[in-house]
Amino acid sequence: MERKRANRPVLAVTMGDPAGVGPEICAKVLFRREIHEKASPVFYGSPRVLAEAADLLGIKVKAEGNCLVSEGVRIPVVATDEGLDLTVTPGLLTREGAVAMMEAVKRAVVDAREGRVKGVVTCPINKEGIRLAGLDYPGHTEFIRDLTGAERVVMMLAGEKLKVALVTIHLSLREAIERVTKEAVAETVRVVHRDFVEKFGIEKPRVAVAGLNPHAGEGGLFGSEEREIIAPAIEEVRGEGISASGPYPPDTVFYRAYRGEFDVVVAQYHDQG
Structure with a gap:
């Protein structure tokens, strides 16, 4: 005992x-x-x-x-x-x-x-x-x-069936949008991938990246961040062997992850996640 x-x-x-x-x-x-x-x-x-x-x-x-x-x-x-x-x-x-x-x-x-x-x-x-x-x-x-003394930290909300990491956290919405850069998205995905391999024991985690705008911009009708920032970041980390995909419409990607299609979702700002 x-x-x-x-x-x-x-x-x-x-x-x-x-x-x-x-x-x-x-x-x-x-x-x-x-x-x-x-x-x-x-x-x-x-x-x-x-x-x-x-x-x-x-x-x-x-x-x-x-x-x-x-x-x-x-x-x-x-x-x-x-x-x-x-x-x-x-x-x-x-x-x-x-x-x-x-x-x-x-x-x-x-x-x-x-x-x-x-x-x-x-x-x-x-x-x-x-x-x-x-x-x-x-x-x-x-x-x-x-x-x-960490150089880069990522906040993640974790439940049994749904895990969501954030690109930006405690900022005003206006500032959060400005902080969504190609570098920030790519580095968040890298940190999430590394920790899911090392700490969750998932050999090749499936990382879904949410869009920033409604319907992930709808082809540029509701904003260009998906096309100009998020998609290039995803392409960059995919070139490093990371299984990342998106950008997905935020209103559906969480349900898809909950159903088991993805291991984790990367959201762009605090209240989106």
Whole structure:
């Protein structure tokens, strides 16, 4: 039994915005015994906030050292509210809460880089809170990029039957359209292809690329980006041996991927994906 426990992956779970839904999500999930049959979660955030969220849900917890315990389920805690006068009012963003929120992400990512945890699960953060904490990032993705020293990152939304990667992410729609370049599309496809081979074990992933405009431009009637930018990017990566195709009309490509025709869809901007 101890060997089985030791073999479970240790996962960092960050609190998210303490005044948001994150602590409630953590309390609902982390104290479920079946979760601990598959993984060993560690909570990063305010232990008091987690305990209060658990209490609201009728989950009785007590502190034992650096753990919170409920009915024999022990959750190790990495406290990120030390030295902060953190008072939580649901829905009310505060500087102290924002600092604790982002410190949780930072410490979790550092622990992942240094091998103390196998992965990081992040609860929802308040984008405005990032700035309030003194950081100049539009979201999780860019913050984690700099913490890890990655040159290029791609956001992907993944479900059992549908996986969608994004060329552009946290930008206004006007700026996102301007950032859809041949180079950006091609590099996104390359990153997606590489990770599907290395991390998903798919030898030749089928990458579908969505168009930018309605009906993928309808032959240029609704925009020229498909013909001038996206199609040349697809042709370039196909020359490198990548199984990419498109551009496909965004209103149908996701359903086709869901049915199993493609392994992943590359969407052009945040809300398209």
